[in-house]
Amino acid sequence: MSFSHRHLLGIEALRPDEISTLLDLSDTYAERNRTRTSCTEVLAGMTQINMFFESSTRTLASFELAGKRLGAGVMNMAMQASSLKKGETLIDTALTLNAMRPDLLVVRHPHSGAVDLLSQKVDCAVLNAGDGRHEHPTQALLDALTIRRAKGRLHRLSIAICGDIAHSRVARSNIMLLGKMENRVRLVGPQTLMPSGIEDFGVEVFEDMREGLRDVDVVMMLRLQKERMDGGFIPSEREYYHRYGLDAEKLGYARDDAIVMHPGPMNRGVEIDGTLADDINRSVIQEQVEMGVAVRMAAMDLLAQSLRVRRAAQDVSVMA
Amino acid sequence: MTLLLTNARLVDPETGTVAPGALLLRNGVIAERFDTPTPDIGTDHVPQDNRRDAQGKCVAPGIVDIGVKICEPGERHKESYGSAGLAAAAGGVTTIVTRPDTAPAIDTPESLEFIRRRANEAAPVHVLPMAALTKGREGREMTEIGFLMDAGAVAFTDCDSVVRDTKVLSRAMTYARALGALIVGHPQEPNLSAGAATTSGKFASLRGLPAVSPMAERMGIDRDIALIEMTGVRYHADQITTTRALPALERAKRNGFDVTAGVSMHHLTLNEYDVADYRTFFKVKPPLRAEDDRHAVVEAVKSGLIDVIGSFHTPQDEESKRLPFEEAASGAVGLETLLPVLMRLYHSGDLDLPTLFRALSLNPARRLGLECGRLAKGAPADLVLFDPDKPLVLDRFKLLSKSKNTPFDGARLQGKVLETFVSGTSVYRSP
Numbered sequence A: 001m002s003f004s005h006r007h008l009l010g011i012e013a014l015r016p017d018e019i020s021t022l023l024d025l026s027d028t029y030a031e032r033n034r035t036r037t038s039c040t041e042v043l044a045g046m047t048q049i050n051m052f053f054e055s056s057t058r059t060l061a062s063f064e065l066a067g068k069r070l071g072a073g074v075m076n077m078a079m080q081a082s083s084l085k086k087g088e089t090l091i092d093t094a095l096t097l098n099a100m101r102p103d104l105l106v107v108r109h110p111h112s113g114a115v116d117l118l119s120q121k122v123d124c125a126v127l128n129a130g131d132g133r134h135e136h137p138t139q140a141l142l143d144a145l146t147i148r149r150a151k152g153r154l155h156r157l158s159i160a161i162c163g164d165i166a167h168s169r170v171a172r173s174n175i176m177l178l179g180k181m182e183n184r185v186r187l188v189g190p191q192t193l194m195p196s197g198i199e200d201f202g203v204e205v206f207e208d209m210r211e212g213l214r215d216v217d218v219v220m221m222l223r224l225q226k227e228r229m230d231g232g233f234i235p236s237e238r239e240y241y242h243r244y245g246l247d248a249e250k251l252g253y254a255r256d257d258a259i260v261m262h263p264g265p266m267n268r269g270v271e272i273d274g275t276l277a278d279d280i281n282r283s284v285i286q287e288q289v290e291m292g293v294a295v296r297m298a299a300m301d302l303l304a305q306s307l308r309v310r311r312a313a314q315d316v317s318v319m320a
Numbered sequence B: 001m002t003l004l005l006t007n008a009r010l011v012d013p014e015t016g017t018v019a020p021g022a023l024l025l026r027n028g029v030i031a032e033r034f035d036t037p038t039p040d041i042g043t044d045h046v047p048q049d050n051r052r053d054a055q056g057k058c059v060a061p062g063i064v065d066i067g068v069k070i071c072e073p074g075e076r077h078k079e080s081y082g083s084a085g086l087a088a089a090a091g092g093v094t095t096i097v098t099r100p101d102t103a104p105a106i107d108t109p110e111s112l113e114f115i116r117r118r119a120n121e122a123a124p125v126h127v128l129p130m131a132a133l134t135k136g137r138e139g140r141e142m143t144e145i146g147f148l149m150d151a152g153a154v155a156f157t158d159c160d161s162v163v164r165d166t167k168v169l170s171r172a173m174t175y176a177r178a179l180g181a182l183i184v185g186h187p188q189e190p191n192l193s194a195g196a197a198t199t200s201g202k203f204a205s206l207r208g209l210p211a212v213s214p215m216a217e218r219m220g221i222d223r224d225i226a227l228i229e230m231t232g233v234r235y236h237a238d239q240i241t242t243t244r245a246l247p248a249l250e251r252a253k254r255n256g257f258d259v260t261a262g263v264s265m266h267h268l269t270l271n272e273y274d275v276a277d278y279r280t281f282f283k284v285k286p287p288l289r290a291e292d293d294r295h296a297v298v299e300a301v302k303s304g305l306i307d308v309i310g311s312f313h314t315p316q317d318e319e320s321k322r323l324p325f326e327e328a329a330s331g332a333v334g335l336e337t338l339l340p341v342l343m344r345l346y347h348s349g350d351l352d353l354p355t356l357f358r359a360l361s362l363n364p365a366r367r368l369g370l371e372c373g374r375l376a377k378g379a380p381a382d383l384v385l386f387d388p389d390k391p392l393v394l395d396r397f398k399l400l401s402k403s404k405n406t407p408f409d410g411a412r413l414q415g416k417v418l419e420t421f422v423s424g425t426s427v428y429r430s431p
Helices: A016-034 A058-069 A090-099 A114-119 A137-151 A169-180 A209-213 A226-230 A237-244 A274-278 A285-319 B081-090 B109-122 B145-150 B166-179 B202-207 B215-231 B243-254 B265-269 B291-303 B338-347 B353-367
Strands: A047-052 A073-078 A104-109 A125-131 A158-162 A184-188 A204-206 A218-221 A259-261 B002-012 B017-026 B029-034 B051-053 B058-061 B063-068 B093-098 B126-129 B182-185 B234-237 B259-264 B308-310 B383-393 B412-422 B425-429
Touching (some): A047 A058, A137 A259, A137 A285, A158 A169, B002 B383, B058 B353, B063 B353, B081 B109, B145 B166, B166 B182, B166 B234, B265 B291, B265 B338, B291 B353, B338 B383
Parallel strands (some): B063 B093, B182 B234
């Protein structure tokens, strides 16, 4: 197996074959989860700490469940309420936790690059559960797995990512992953929600949603965060829904077998029509949640393996 | 005190020449300048002990660095007048022009007198203070510009805290104009640049960092130039760092307004991609720009459109920098690295030595009405002796500044200060 990374900080550092390795293993875990096959031996005796500096329900639950299914001891730390309020710096928090000798550290932080910084100070494996507007690698991987299972392949597909691209780490990780696997990526949204320099990312940008969805295989919606409304990025929810909300009419421009995705949590009636989101023939939103657990199990399994290899090498050098 | 500096290559920004010569320093001034490297002066006139052989190395007017932050009062653990003075001497900087963005800000004659006293006690180089333009740098009420000038303020600036209220700024400028005071502005549209950690573009988007369009600088300079036209104030833009701001500056100069502009060493030698994996030592204000912009500002220094180069020395302790990029403090130390770093532009063929020292010494001195910055007879004997070719690998822990936040740690540079003279006296000699 070819996966020797110490941490999973972003999609940017992964090669296409490493992504495939991760997805293959995720498939195995998805089957095991469905058949309720126990795999608690994989991380038995290991400790996983979930450090969330930003509130999260589903990602935290997903990582917690993934760890528990693999047999790890899991601890959740809600960091907003904790030491940062007392003035402790991120690095000090990292060093403190490191001294408790965890094996896996799952981190979410509101600032881009913060998880990267933290990973430089600890001995254990670090998984990025989202840093600022930078990356959210496990989300991109679970999206990729969902697409691969629904479409039977993860290459030469036309995929539209719609909505608030500028503030979305999910979009960045997905653009990178889907690009690496040789798909055509389209971005759809108002110009105020597009990041600067986006034309250099190897994507096509559309302001007209109907044009953007024409003949695509996958429609990936992003969550519109309420605070963007106050920032003056869009005039109102109803105008946004009118122009960029996904409904049956706009979806009609996509291919007949196009699937609809959303990383959650959804704002029904803002970026997606409620009925469409529940349409089991088109929407794979529930499958995404299911694949999330499988992908995180696979990622932690692989990181634990390289952690064991690295520790064994250290033990040898200590003995020698 | 008499000193005869022989066998030197004189870098003269006034004539734009580099030529062999010698200088006789007496009573703090250049008493005589010779066009021969070893002038025929008897030892009865200048004793052997008072002669220094420059061994063919360069002698240039000492650097006048506008916009140095010394963290007294408030954060003396980051930098004091003592440590900054030593760092300046080691960098060939003979005049430090300090920023008032301390805690509290230098906005009263009393606080100005405090820092002048501290500077006199502790620093081996000249220190000239700038004062805040508005009280507390809050952009609401102008400071006592007249009293502050009497107390020795050479210019007025709110530094990177842009005066948002145009009415307040226009009144302060009108008042300053009547007193002949120089105002130093930070051209930036403050609402557009609020919260930005980098320049917008592909790199900012890849890293997911909050970014500002380079256009914010042009909007800032456009507004300030309109106010200059309205008030007739003497104005210096602290940093012009983008292509888009240059035509406005060029027009203002062509129209005869009393306008000059500076640029930092960082914007002349680094670009946005140097931030790489969130390296906070590369976080400066304004943020590093695209490579095209870097080229454009180098050209503007060459043509003289940008008048002044400064280090924008901004000491930050490790704690302020060891944070996620967005949260980390801005700024870099630069007093000691200014000359070796700028030698990159000399070795790359972009700027010759007289052009560099025109921007480092002559122009800033002229702008502040100082006699220094020249190698002419009668000018103050503030000089730097340096070897433009000597290679070195920069080790940040060897810097004399209390703070070690340089983006050039480990950089291979060419160019070393050998000795610095202030008023004819040697204040630093390379070990």
